[in-house]
Amino acid sequence: MTGLAERFGTPLYVYSAKAIRERVRAFDEAFGGVPHSICYSVKANSNLSILRLLDKLGCGFDVVSGGELERVLRANRRAAKKVVFSGVGKTVAEIDAALKAGILLFNLEGASEMEAVAACAAKRKQTARIAWRVNPDVPADTHPYISTGLQKHKFGVPIGEARELYARAARSKHLQVSGVSVHIGSQITQVAPFSAAMWRVAELVRQLQSDGHKIEYVDAGGGLGIDYSGSQDFAATVAEYAHAVTRPLHDLNVKVLLEPGRSIVGAAGVLLTRVLYRKKNGEKKFVVVDAGMNDLIRPALYQAEHQIVPVEDRKSGPEIVDVVGPVCESGDFFARERTLPTVNEGELLAILDVGAYGMALASNYNTRARAAEVLVDGKSAQLIRRRETIADQIRPELFKRA
Ligand SMILES: *Cc1c(COP(=O)(O)O)cnc(C)c1O
Numbered sequence: 001m002t003g004l005a006e007r008f009g010t011p012l013y014v015y016s017a018k019a020i021r022e023r024v025r026a027f028d029e030a031f032g033g034v035p036h037s038i039c040y041s042v043k044a045n046s047n048l049s050i051l052r053l054l055d056k057l058g059c060g061f062d063v064v065s066g067g068e069l070e071r072v073l074r075a076n077r078r079a080a081k082k083v084v085f086s087g088v089g090k091t092v093a094e095i096d097a098a099l100k101a102g103i104l105l106f107n108l109e110g111a112s113e114m115e116a117v118a119a120c121a122a123k124r125k126q127t128a129r130i131a132w133r134v135n136p137d138v139p140a141d142t143h144p145y146i147s148t149g150l151q152k153h154k155f156g157v158p159i160g161e162a163r164e165l166y167a168r169a170a171r172s173k174h175l176q177v178s179g180v181s182v183h184i185g186s187q188i189t190q191v192a193p194f195s196a197a198m199w200r201v202a203e204l205v206r207q208l209q210s211d212g213h214k215i216e217y218v219d220a221g222g223g224l225g226i227d228y229s230g231s232q233d234f235a236a237t238v239a240e241y242a243h244a245v246t247r248p249l250h251d252l253n254v255k256v257l258l259e260p261g262r263s264i265v266g267a268a269g270v271l272l273t274r275v276l277y278r279k280k281n282g283e284k285k286f287v288v289v290d291a292g293m294n295d296l297i298r299p300a301l302y303q304a305e306h307q308i309v310p311v312e313d314r315k316s317g318p319e320i321v322d323v324v325g326p327v328c329e330s331g332d333f334f335a336r337e338r339t340l341p342t343v344n345e346g347e348l349l350a351i352l353d354v355g356a357y358g359m360a361l362a363s364n365y366n367t368r369a370r371a372a373e374v375l376v377d378g379k380s381a382q383l384i385r386r387r388e389t390i391a392d393q394i395r396p397e398l399f400k401r402a
Pocket of ligand 1: 062260
């Protein structure tokens with residue numbers, strides 16, 4: 001890690017290809033007993049090299065924008081047939097691009113959106129495969145910003161209205177009813193909400209089949225949480241999850257689509273950052289590092305607590321500190337009142353489990369260049385995104401004419 005920081009500079013995102021492969025394999029093994037396909041949720045980490053790695057492992061993709069679809073196509077032109085398209089605000093241009101690419105499935109989230117997909121497909125003389133994303137009205141015990149499966153959330157259609165909506169979709173000759181989709185939120189660490197949602201979905205599938213619809217796919221969404229506090233037996237967790245998802249579906253003859261994001265890449269990344277300064281305000285000690293909330297916003301946005309470890313273990317005594325960044329916001333912190341080994345100015349810290357929703361949520365706030373990203377695979381460490389320059393940031397801007 002010290003070598004990588006010297007070679008590529010800090011702050012630096014470092015990902016492990018091995019960790020990603022292991023997670024994909026764990027999913028495939030846990031769902032080995034049923035026809036399934038992993039459609040990795042691109043928004044968790046959308047780096048092209050990560051997408052290409054996942055494509056090579058046989059994954060499909062869940063995209064939520066035309067931009068994400070374009071990334072998938074750049075990773076592999078032929079990956080479109082394994083793409084599902086989710087999201088509450090798909091534009092006509094995005095729908096058109098997805099039809100042109102020939103994606104597997106549109107997850108519809110509203111009646112007007114259905115009309116838009118049907119109209120686009122008609123114009124292109126195509127048939128769009130669709131699923132309704134149903135909102136099962138089950139609470140998921142997670143942060144309110146990443147809970148999506150309750151009636152009050154903007155996502156999906158109420159499960160009670162689904163039969164009528166399927167009937168409407170079936171009347172359009174440019175739509176082909178193909179599946180039922182559900183996604184109840186993110187960082188869900190108990191399997192009970194997944195199970196509750198799936199029992200409701202299974203009951204709906206049975207009704208739809210008796211209504212004469214051919215339901216080929218059940219898209220179970222993503223949302224499986226990871227343990228940010230320490231090590232987790234991931235194989236056991238995903239096995240329990242697989243049981244919760246597949247048990248309600250066992251007699252329905254459907255293929256299960258999975259949309260994991262965080263659980264595939266979250267634990268596979270660290271953020272390396274250098275200690276710039278130490279300072280004290282009264283009794284309070286601060287460690288000021290060169291990464292900021294623009295690089296990793298999860299602590300500020302979700303009250304996330306990532307473990308932080310010194311890269312060189314000097315066996316120094318513990319102290320209680322706030323680890324903060326250089327951004328001009330009090331919300332720019334990585335840890336508050338955290339007991340850490342004493343670190344000196346110039347030393348390196350690693351912020352753990354940042355592979356998901358880390359770089360993906362990075363910004364240029366304070367005109368800070370976004371960090372570089374490196375992918376480690378065995379003995380090789382390759383730059384997969386160079387550090388941004390000030391020129392990169394300023395390029396789209398124009399001076400107002402005098
Ligand atoms: C965000 C999202 C996912 C992935 O969620 P994770 O918690 O990262 O697994 C999957 N499906 C949809 C529709 C999403 O919006």
